[in-house]
Amino acid sequence: MANTGKVKVGIIGSQFEADIHATAFRLMPEDAEVVAVCSPTPGNAAKLAKHYGIPRVFTDYKEMLREPDIEMVTITAPNYLHCQMTLDIAAAGKHVVCEKPLCMTLEEADRMIDGCRKQGVLLMYAEELFFTPKYLKAKEMADQGAFGKVYLVKQSEKHFGPHSSWFWDVSKSGGGALMDLGCHGIAFCYWFLGRPEIKSVYAQMGTYVHADKTKGDDDTFCLIEFGNGAVGAVEVSWGKRGGMDDKIEVFGEGGVTYANLHMGNALPTYSEYGFAYAVEKAPSTQGWTWPTYEELWNYGFPQEMRHFARCVRGKETPQATGEDGKVVMEVLLAAYASAGQERKIRMPYQADRTKMPIELWKSL
Ligand SMILES: NC(=O)c1ccc[n+]([C@@H]2O[C@H](COP(=O)([O-])OP(=O)(O)OC[C@H]3O[C@@H](n4cnc5c(N)ncnc54)[C@H](O)[C@@H]3O)[C@@H](O)[C@H]2O)c1
Numbered sequence: 001m002a003n004t005g006k007v008k009v010g011i012i013g014s015q016f017e018a019d020i021h022a023t024a025f026r027l028m029p030e031d032a033e034v035v036a037v038c039s040p041t042p043g044n045a046a047k048l049a050k051h052y053g054i055p056r057v058f059t060d061y062k063e064m065l066r067e068p069d070i071e072m073v074t075i076t077a078p079n080y081l082h083c084q085m086t087l088d089i090a091a092a093g094k095h096v097v098c099e100k101p102l103c104m105t106l107e108e109a110d111r112m113i114d115g116c117r118k119q120g121v122l123l124m125y126a127e128e129l130f131f132t133p134k135y136l137k138a139k140e141m142a143d144q145g146a147f148g149k150v151y152l153v154k155q156s157e158k159h160f161g162p163h164s165s166w167f168w169d170v171s172k173s174g175g176g177a178l179m180d181l182g183c184h185g186i187a188f189c190y191w192f193l194g195r196p197e198i199k200s201v202y203a204q205m206g207t208y209v210h211a212d213k214t215k216g217d218d219d220t221f222c223l224i225e226f227g228n229g230a231v232g233a234v235e236v237s238w239g240k241r242g243g244m245d246d247k248i249e250v251f252g253e254g255g256v257t258y259a260n261l262h263m264g265n266a267l268p269t270y271s272e273y274g275f276a277y278a279v280e281k282a283p284s285t286q287g288w289t290w291p292t293y294e295e296l297w298n299y300g301f302p303q304e305m306r307h308f309a310r311c312v313r314g315k316e317t318p319q320a321t322g323e324d325g326k327v328v329m330e331v332l333l334a335a336y337a338s339a340g341q342e343r344k345i346r347m348p349y350q351a352d353r354t355k356m357p358i359e360l361w362k363s364l
Contacts, residue, residue, distance in 0.1 A: 014041075024301040036056035082104075103325070197226065
């Protein structure tokens with residue numbers, strides 16, 4: 001296997017997030033190139049491959065894993081497949097980039113981390129908020145002491161619900177909006193504050209808008225109490241109309257900063273006639289909209305994928321790992337248990353390691 005030059009990448013999946021990964025590698029092509037893509041529905045991977053000039057196409061990911069030159073595989077498949085795919089990729093001797101959330105249960109998280117360690121491959125957790133330029137600037141200022149002692153970090157992600165049916169099926173997703181979107185906020189607060197010990201978790205959740213579609217929560221508040229005295233507040237929704245909203249607020253005794261990822265970079269626009277695209281999950285481009293530009297760059301996806309490729313070459317150390325993904329899973333489990341038991345959960349929470357977060361909120 002080559003260990004110089006561009007890292008050869010295979011992508012599992014060919015839809016929403018696969019498109020983002022393919023674009024990300026194309027935007028920062030110095031360190032990696034996508035050489036293969038696979039997904040089971042005939043024609044889908046071929047379509048993505050044609051669009052991005054990816055030379056090899058597979059319908060069975062295990063066949064793709066037999067390609068000797070592929071060094072890193074990114075998983076953009078539904079959550080319930082992450083664990084087995086990670087184990088198969090690691091067994092094939094290739095480095096893993098796993099999309100969020102890491103998996104469905106703590107038992108899976110352990111198997112993924114152990115499996116990659118035993119095979120001597122990296123397990124990198126695709127949390128792009130660690131690479132979002134605006135959010136990195138906020139962290140840089142906080143680390144330089146701009147806000148003094150930070151006591152509250154908030155992250156919020158809201159839209160009107162996911163694009164694919166499997167997200168709504170909790171047996172395939174493991175949970176609702178908190179699992180899908182809150183995994184970002186939990187990871188963000190933990191990372192922003194320097195990965196402190198987690199003391200307690202509290203969540204208020206409900207299914208307010210989409211009870212006809214899902215047993216998962218569609219709007220949730222989650223409070224995380226950290227050992228360093230700070231609080232993380234994660235606010236997520238699948239019930240908010242009008243397209244994606246992603247923002248942070250940081251409060252310290254010496255200052256404050258706010259960052260609104262999309263609206264803050266957008267062009268307030270009115271159009272009678274509409275146009276092609278405004279922002280992720282915006283249902284319309286007519287009337288008032290907030291079209292964003294360089295959306296993937298503003299999120300940090302190209303920077304994230306470049307970083308992972310550089311980690312494979314030993315030029316950088318992974319900034320987002322399987323262990324980070326496991327911490328997020330621990331908080332998710334505690335949050336769903338908190339809603340289920342209507343109380344604050346002290347950490348470490350001794351959850352059943354085979355249970356999905358949703359199972360700790362309500363019986364399915
Ligand atoms: N980082 C982010 O902001 C972000 C955004 C969206 C999705 N995601 C994550 O990415 C993952 C995929 O989400 P998505 O939105 O792309 O979903 P999607 O439904 O758009 O695409 C899922 C893809 O997985 C493929 N797939 C299903 N079973 C497969 C199998 N056995 N082998 C190979 N491929 C298989 C499907 O064919 C499809 O191409 C999820 O874990 C999701 O949470 C992350």
